Amino acid sequence: MAEWLHEAQYSLVVFTVLIQVTVGALWVLAAADLQLAQAPDAVRARFTRLGSALLVPVAAVGLLFSTTHLGRPLLAIRALRHWESSWMSREIWATGLFFGLIALYTVLWWWRPEAGKARRSIGALGAVVGAATIVTQAMIYLIPGRPMWNHWSTVVLFFGTALTLGPLAVAALHGAVWSGLRSRTRAGDAGPAEAGAVLRTSYRHVGPALLAGSVVYGIGLLARLSHLFGGAAAALATPGAAGKAAVGGETVKTALLLGQQVVAMNSPLLWLEISLAVGVPALLGVALWTLSGQGGSLRSCGQLVAAGLGLALLGNLAGRALFYLSGQPWF
Amino acid sequence: MSTQLGFHVDMEKCIGCKACEAACKDFYRLPPEIRWRRVRSFEMGEFPTALRVHLTLACNHCEDPACMKGCPVEAYTKRADGLVIHDPAACIGCQYCTWTCPYGVPQFDPEHGVVSKCNGCYQLVDQGQLPRCVQSCLTGALSFGERAAHEADKRQAVKEAPGFPDPSVTRPATRFAWPRKGPQPERQVRVAPPPAGAERAADAGEVR
Structure with a gap:
């Protein structure tokens, strides 16, 4: 381990x-x-x-x-x-x-x-x-020494993490604060009601932000997988590339084949990344937009956001670990 | 013409004995997992003319070293003779050079917390001697000297070799002669036709 x-x-x-x-x-x-x-x-x-x-x-x-x-x-x-x-x-x-x-x-x-x-x-x-x-x-990571990383999708993925986890972290903290405030107030206090209205507006803004962030992350992940899998397919079609005997620029295909093999070997990490780093923020974004707009329970929204943050963080950590694993020494 | 020292590897002559690897490790007392020179063996060509070939490589002392460019602490320097030197005392062990070098030359030593790599035996070279790996080569497959001299004198001196990453990225000083049988390089690099007997003289040792 x-x-x-x-x-x-x-x-x-x-x-x-x-x-x-x-x-x-x-x-x-x-x-x-x-x-x-x-x-x-x-x-x-x-x-x-x-x-x-x-x-x-x-x-x-x-x-x-x-x-x-x-x-x-x-x-x-x-x-x-x-x-x-x-x-x-x-x-x-x-x-x-x-x-x-x-x-x-x-x-x-x-x-x-x-x-x-x-x-x-x-x-x-x-x-x-x-x-x-x-x-x-x-x-x-945009270095020819590691062709598995040397792709524009690296930049997009890093921004995708910021765009999904950043708003989620702020929303989760706000939800926790509101929940604490609510449990400490007495009957007739107007504070929690005002805070609830602000939190509802905040959730309504966070929803589309999460959806946009997960689209950015999804585009980055799709491009990265297509870079690796496309390179691997090209390696298998190039004489010598799969056996590490390609020449010159063709050796990049050998590296991508290795990267693709590492991703395939660690496929549970990829599934965690797809479902938790892309899927969870996207679904949560839709849920928050809908629930906050239709007057849904703030407590439920808060619980969803807290759980979503934990899951999305796990998905991002899994995806980033896979990113580093796939950039193995290849020569 | 600027000076650029480098290795020449004749894959026809290399038998994969790894004497060069062992001589380097022994001379520098390297830990078991660190190999400044490495011999890779693989197949090239296709059945029924497939060949088993050996590629011995250490630092390529590139003209545009990616390790030196990427190093955040300026632990790398390029000498006037073209050798790329790493200073372990300056290194903080960030390992970025192990990523940026396309040839996997710098290696991290967890015991000492720093990276190390082949320095071209510059202390021997300064005394007019050859690097240890070249001295130990049993078949004369490995030689060391001016890159331009290799290109002028050797049977073949090309930038590319089977399995060797794209040389256009960092412009390595290492030159190769491919095995006589099997696939041949697309581009020949030769600055002048070899004079009579030059190859024999070059193969005998130092070509500077």
Whole structure:
């Protein structure tokens, strides 16, 4: 098991997924914050502020895991050196900047709530830097040395994770907060009713976002599978490619055949990815849109979102593990 | 013309004995799982003319090394003679070079937490000696020297070899002579016709 986890690069699986969750969550929060500037609402502001509490802890756990990948983690800071040509250096710069911005954004929400303009600017900047962070993360894998990863679908998949898990994480936190608020209030208190109305609106917005995110992830996954399976079929039709004796550019087909074989050997991970990383957010998106629009129970919606987050996170972790497993040394 | 040292592999002469691998491991006292030079054996051609061939490879000391470009800590340098050197003291063990190199040259050593790779025995080369693997080759299949000299003097010196990843990506300095029987390379790389007796002289050892 330990060897399998090492091969699946578990530390990078957790790191990339959690940073992408944080980026997606910031997109939702920064967008809500900008809307608040147009139409101030104390209850919505409170929900948005509570949502910001998840940013730093989730990203911090991700960063912690990233260092466990290193042979000499205490020297990790050296990785900032080669930004001129190394996408890994650029990723560390971008991630560090993103972490600084979300920390500042959270501090402004909790300790300087009156500095709305500054906070919204930091949030918007963080959202852009977050997107750049995902691009740098993906660029690391667009390398001819690993043809299984060297495809545009890598970028799409990484954005798909952010677009599905980010809104889901914020919605789950809001649902949990509302549930806690409701259980602590006395009869006649208007607070939970107002909060419920805001939460219902939030779920109504999250529904289509989840649906769009799962479409993006689905497109990325379909393209990646077609890249691997198409390459594998081409390898079998090329003399020497399946026996590792192809020549020049044809050797890429050998690598893709190996990648496809790894995916086939680990098919349970692929099914988990399809059903949980794509299927669950898509179904949840439709359910939230329908339930919140038809006045369905907020408690049921909250339970669905919490369960959906757990399942979608599991699907993303499985998919990312499969991504790393398929990028085996091939020569 | 710029200097670029590199290996030449004559697949016709290689018998897959792995003396080069063993000499390298012994000289550098490498851990069991680390092989800076590796001999790969596979089939090429088709029945009834299929051949078993051997391909011995270490670092290709590429002109455009992907390991050096991708390394976030600048642990790689390319010397004036073209050799690509890795400094384990600078390495943080991120293993990115093990992904970026298309030829699987850098290898991670979990015991020391760093990557290592063939440095072309630069300390021997600086003393006018050949790399250990070349010294140990029983059949003269492996030689080392100026890439341009290989291209000029050897029986055949092509960039591509069966199973060898696409050389257009990083422009490796290694050149190959394919087995005389079986499929032949599509493109020949030769900067000048071989002068009489040049191949014999080149095969005898150093061609610099």
